[in-house]
Amino acid sequence: MRRLLLLLLTLAMLLGGCAAWEEPDDIDLDNEWENYQPIPPETPEEEPDPEPEYPAAFSLPYHRDHTLDPVTCGEGIQETAASLLYEPLFRLNRTFQPEPLLCESWEWNETGLVCTLNLREGVAFSDGSSLTARDVVETLLRAKESERYAYRLRNVAGITANRAGQVLITLTVPNQGLPALLDIPIVKHTTASQPVPTGTGPYVFISDGGGDYLQAREDWWQGKTLPVQAIPLVHAKDRETASFLFSSRRIELLTVDPTSAPSLVTGKAQTSSQPTSILQFIGFNTAEGRLFSNATLRSLFSQGIDRETLVHAQLVQFALAAQFPVSPLSNLYPSDLAKPYNKDSVLASLRLAGQDTGERKELTLLISAGDAFRATSARFIAEQLSLLDWRIEVVELPWDEYLTALEAGDFDLYFGEIRLTADWDLTDLLSIGAPLNYGGYANEATGQLLQEFSAATDRPAAARHLLAHLQSTAPIAPICFKNYCVLTHSGVAEGISPAPSGVFYGLENWDIHLQVQAAKSQPD
Secondary structure, eight states: OEEEEOSSEEOEEOOOOBOOSSOOOOOOHHHHHHHOOOOOOOOOTTSOOOOOOOOSSOOEEEBTTSOOOTTTSOSSHHHHHHTTTOEESEEEOTTSOEEESSEEEEEEOTTSOEEEEEEOTTOBOTTSOBOOHHHHHHHHHHHHHSTTTTTTTTTEEEEEEOTTSOEEEEESSOOTTGGGGOOOEEOOGGGTTSSSOOOOSSEEEEEETTEEEEEEOTTOTTOOOOSOSEEEEEEBSSHHHHHHHHHTTSOSEEEEETTSSOOEEOSEEEEEEEEEEEEEEEEEOOOTTSGGGSHHHHHHHHHTOOHHHHHHHHHTTSEEEOSSSSOTTSTTOOGGGOOOOOHHHHHHHHHHTTOOSSOOEEEEEEEETTOHHHHHHHHHHHHHHOOTTEEEEEEEEOHHHHHHHHHHTOOSEEEEEEEOOTTOOOHHHHSTTOTTOTTOOOOHHHHHHHHHHHHOSSHHHHHHHHHHHHHHHOSEEEEEEEEEEEEEOTTTEESOOOBTTBTTTTGGGOEEOOHHHHHHTSOO
């Protein structure tokens, strides 16, 4: 965890909204910002830090007019509040490993197409009723039809329960990585249509004369000690409101995407990185007659990207340089196969490949307009790879035109971003004729290795085989995996370790400092 000065920092929020213990009126941002006095800048390093300013309560944002149903609510702050109410079958730790939670164990049939989940005994919802297989089945069936989860469950053919209280998931293709896709929060099926369905999580939603808040459950089945008993919810109607609420210290936590559209956050804050499976990469037009139909040249282009410098300059700790389309945090990432950046070696190899003839080759690198971070990264790569015969021009297009150009194959290179599923399935990106294979990459061996990886019980070995193949054929040039930024006010929360499944991973290890606690620590 690092403390950074966030003064007029442009950060984007993953929003969904928020409500309050002391219910405020809707905020008029024009008037509020006009009269608002920002938190003073942090004192110079040579001077001692001032004492932390502890809040009276650890407040979170949410949208009081939007559902907290984890299946249908939007990602962002609504999801943040909901993650304290509901729990999934599996949760992903910081290395993207699925850890059993509501599911205790699982097994596969001989075909690898049916996974049987054994639910954990003794799990109770906040209303005292027990978790049942029907609750899981109904939640997953809704998730399969939802905008948020439909893609990850696209290869699920059926979800049923048997008389033994087990949940059976039938697939259309084998996928031993299925547990990594099941970090979907489960709700009590009879309450699914309510604005706040009943969950098994550590907190319960309360709305009374004092406002809306989350109250710690004394009967939580995990029995772990929670760092705070009550969490006020403060209404935020949009990202600007949430940004103001954090800057004015009305809320204590906010998750933002450092590379998304700008939003104003002022004052001193503490930051934590939340790993994601969002991959940024360079795609190639591999059509016959194009320069990058040559796998050797694609591989040399990928080797010519100084990822570490790019990531450090652009995103500091909010991205991880990656040479493979799997997060470097994962145990599937073959670090020993990664090649160190060496410009001289790349130049020598390009000369051997006939790319120093003196005949200029004009190449286009397409990006979608409106993303300053992506544009700067693209220009860095274009300048770095404009070597010998190559001259790369970055062309920004509005999203619709950018997508049209990709579908028409009207490009040499493009800057892409994709949220991969946590089972690292690359089929829709790299297989022949796949919907996201805009470069027309066609390699039958790749398709076979993708299938073998999905079905393999020894996933690290199968992943290594696949990723070594992708390193040599280079259908894309991975750049980095993005991190989200979790903001808290300096000194308020310690022990934060966000994971892909949620900000509050390991909440029992947090230490939250409030005014009451601070007063108790003072001598008489």
